[in-house]
Each structure stands twice: as structure tokens, then as C-alpha cells.
Amino acid sequence: ANSSSLQQKMTSTVTDKNDSANAKTSEDKSMNTNGKKILVTYFSQTGNTRRAAEQIHNLVGGDIVEIKTVTPYPTGYNECVEVAKQEKETNARPVLSTKIDNMDSYDVIFVGYPIWWHTAPMAIYTFLQSYNFSGKTVIPFCTSASSEFSESMPAIQSLCPNSTILEGVRANEPKEVEAWLAKIGMR
Numbered sequence: 568a569n570s571s572s573l574q575q576k577m578t579s580t581v582t583d584k585n586d587s588a589n590a591k592t593s594e595d596k597s598m599n600t601n602g603k604k605i606l607v608t609y610f611s612q613t614g615n616t617r618r619a620a621e622q623i624h625n626l627v628g629g630d631i632v633e634i635k636t637v638t639p640y641p642t643g644y645n646e647c648v649e650v651a652k653q654e655k656e657t658n659a660r661p662v663l664s665t666k667i668d669n670m671d672s673y674d675v676i677f678v679g680y681p682i683w684w685h686t687a688p689m690a691i692y693t694f695l696q697s698y699n700f701s702g703k704t705v706i707p708f709c710t711s712a713s714s715e716f717s718e719s720m721p722a723i724q725s726l727c728p729n730s731t732i733l734e735g736v737r738a739n740e741p742k743e744v745e746a747w748l749a750k751i752g753m754r
């Protein structure tokens with residue numbers, strides 16, 4: 568391949584690469600993406616998970632997409648808690664407005680969400696059931712008030728039965744996010 572088409576390929580694979588945040592060698596960078604197409608997805612009601620997703624995206628590159636529901640959740644905390652409780656109890660699948668047409672082209676999908684009622688929000692259940700993640704690498708992360716990441720693991724495991732699921736993290740602390748990405752070989 569000539570250098571300009573290679574360049575094009577690299578930039579379409581790795582967009583928004585934050586070089587100043589990535590002190591590693593170019594060899595490490597290419598190992599990180601190594602022909603793998605990365606997608607960072609997240610659901611966030613109040614912005615915490617969005618911040619974590621943006622940090623991850625800055626560090627690993629790839630594309631980033633917010634998972635949104637057709638019906639927004641109430642902005643009031645108590646009201647939102649009630650709706651979420653109802654959805655969990657009825658095993659609801661809230662309809663998403665987010666559609667990712669080229670999901671097949673991604674190899675590695677980060678999936679971020681707040682812990683709601685000790686699991687992932689039901690919107691994440693809808694999301695993970697909307698695509699075929701077989702053979703793909705799924706990397707979950709959450710934010711929470713106090714719950715451990717592991718509370719959401721049974722949901723992710725049952726929703727992605729044929730995926731390689733890498734160790735997830737509670738991504739509240741930016742420092743821990745960096746350490747975690749290094750640990751799972753994504754930096």
C-alpha cells in the first residue's frame with residue numbers, strides 16, 4: 568500500500584488520538600490498534616460515564632457513540648430512580664434512538680454505563696441485544712455511587728455469550744482508568 572492510503576487507513580481507524588496523553592512508543596500504539604477497529608459506546612444520565620468514556624476514547628482512539636433512549640429519563644434523581652426501578656422489575660427493553668449501522672466493522676467495543684439498581688441500566692440490555700457481538704471483544708466499564716463494577720458482570724456475561732469479555736472497571740477515577748487500560752493491554 569502506498570503511504571497515503573495507509574495514512575488514510577490509520578486515521579479512519581484511530582481518530583482523535585490524543586498524543587500528549589499517550590506517552591508510549593509508536594510501536595505500542597500500533598499494537599494497541601493493530602488493525603483492530605475500536606468503538607467506545609456509553610450510556611450516561613448525568614455525565615459521569617460520559618467523562619469516563621471520553622477519557623478512554625482519548626487514550627485508545629477509535630470511534631465514540633452515546634447510547635440514547637427514545638424516551639429520555641426524568642432529570643430529577645428520585646423520578647429517574649423510580650422509572651429505572653420499574654424498568655428493572657419488568658425486565659423492560661427501552662427503545663434506543665442510537666443505531667450503529669457499521670457495528671460489524673468493529674473488533675473491540677467498550678460499553679460504559681452507570682450502575683442502576685445494582686446492574687446496568689435496561690437500555691444497556693437493549694443495546695447489547697440489538698447487535699451480534701459474537702467473536703468480538705467487549706470491554707465493559709461503569710461509574711457508580713458506591714457499587715463495585717462486578718455487580719454488572721452477570722448482565723454483561725449473559726448478554727454477550729459469545730464475546731471475549733475483558734476485565735471491566737469502575738471508572739470513577741481517571742487515574743484508575745489509565746492503569747486499567749494498561750492492565751488489559753489497551754494502552
Ligand SMILES: Cc1cc2nc3c(=O)[nH]c(=O)nc-3n(C[C@H](O)[C@H](O)[C@H](O)COP(=O)(O)O)c2cc1C
Binds near residue numbers: 613614648651711
Ligand atoms: C436510577 C439510578 C439508580 C442507581 N443505582 C445505583 C446503585 O445501585 N449503586 C450505586 O453505587 N449507584 C447507583 N446510582 C448512582 C449512579 O450509578 C452514579 O451516580 C453514576 O456515576 C451516574 O452515572 P452518569 O452520570 O453517567 O449517569 C444510581 C443512580 C440512578 C439515577
